[in-house]
Amino acid sequence: MSTHPFDAHLARVAEAGEHAVWTPSDGALPALFLSHGAPPLFEDAGWMAELFTWARSMPRPRAVLIVSAHWEEAPLAISSADAAVTPVYDFGGFDPMYYRMRYDTPAAADLARRVMGALSSENVHETGRGLDHGAWVPLTAMYPEADIPVIQLSLPTGDPAGLLSLGARLRDLREEGVLVIGSGFTTHGLPFLTREVMTGRVEAPGWSRQFDAWAAEALSRGDVDELAAYRSTAPGMPYAHPTVEHFTPLFVTLGASTNPETPRTSTIDGFWWGLSKRSFAAA
Template sequence: MTRQSVLYLSHGAPPLADDPLWTQQLRDWSTSIERPTAILIVSAHWEEAPLTIGATETVPLVYDFWGFPDHYYQVKYPAPGAPALAGRVRSLLRSAATPIADDPARGLDHGAYVPMVEMYPEADIPVLQISMPTLDPAALFEIGRKLAPLRDEGVLIVGSGFFTHNLSAMTPELGAGHAPPAWSSEFDDWGDRAIVANDVDALIDFERKAPAARLAHPRTEHFAPLFVSLGASVDTLSNQKSVIDGFWFGLAKRSWQFD
């Protein structure tokens, strides 16, 4: 079995399903990588300490958004549970003295299922979600590093966030394809160059090193999953590629694959 890729993707909101370009990009991406044995997702939308393992059997999704049309709350994604993967996560993290909890009723949130619906629509691959116990980049990087052995078992590790994320500065009246504001394009360019250069130190210190960091991420939960992905791929960081770029309502949807 070849070593599985690691992804960081910008997951969009539920209306991502209405964007023909983005959905096609996600579908094409999934077909370009080896089919995983299971998928482990860290989403911007689940912060809980200690690190918590979600449901290991199929349970209802978490519709963690408000004010959308009813049909977005009717989406289903009955992916198989992943109890064996949960066991491996516990083993890898407990051996490193990382505290762990379980939430067997907690289903996939929209940061997990929205992109999975597009990438693996048959919902036939086991999916497990774990929480972010902190937003500290260095701590998340270490969690990713501890989980890296899963790659050799065919597990696709996915950090799901958004490369820039400032909802209060969005201008939806301009449409999804309008030119991005400077704060979003500047941060996107800096992040692209930092990842290509393998400058992990600068990325971990992005709140001080990146231009417009406070505007691009007033709160950092959507950038934070990147550090789990970086940690899980630390020994192959020279094999990274930006698979999706561009902007959606002014937000950078840049997404990465680490091989």
């Protein structure tokens, strides 16, 4: 019987050894934007390796704050700060094993208080909600030990300016060893994918490749205005994003960076099921 790719990934993680924990001498952690995939990411050894290698290229964070496309709520809300909260299985049609997977992180009360403090001008409330798949799926590949406190923050708006402002209020957390993540997907036109594309028999559709190339070029120039005008200027719209929640977490990441207009290069690129995996760090 063959080994499941995720089991092989865990074996590679065990061989990697200790991961040095962030200290103040390391300086601020970057903010990340990552394309988060879906449970079948655990069947893609290459993508898991990319995410884990990325995690190991940085000091191990003291905590993670993540904004996911899969939790849109205003006023702002944060997930449960309790330990080992059951994840949200907000997907359908996949192998039953994915509905049994857990990501049992430690209690995150200290992080919750710090986040609430950073957003003191907002009406932020704590919920009993667990982490959705936009959070626990990529984090399971990056930090499979699940021993880092994690809080998820809701996505309160699709307005780029509002999300840049939200990210700016989270910026100081990076100086405390908190990894701030915007989790979405650089393209997400699920209704327009064919079986041939999803099985890799044909290349990613033109609307996905065109939007991805546009985003990469705008990021390489640090052109926040161009990115914010994506609805009207990006090629491939609206196919690349028939709804926008998978692109807008990018603006939280840029807002949390030291300078949103700094040129960016991507850490991960390529396509999965015809969707762009482009992901980057913003120091």
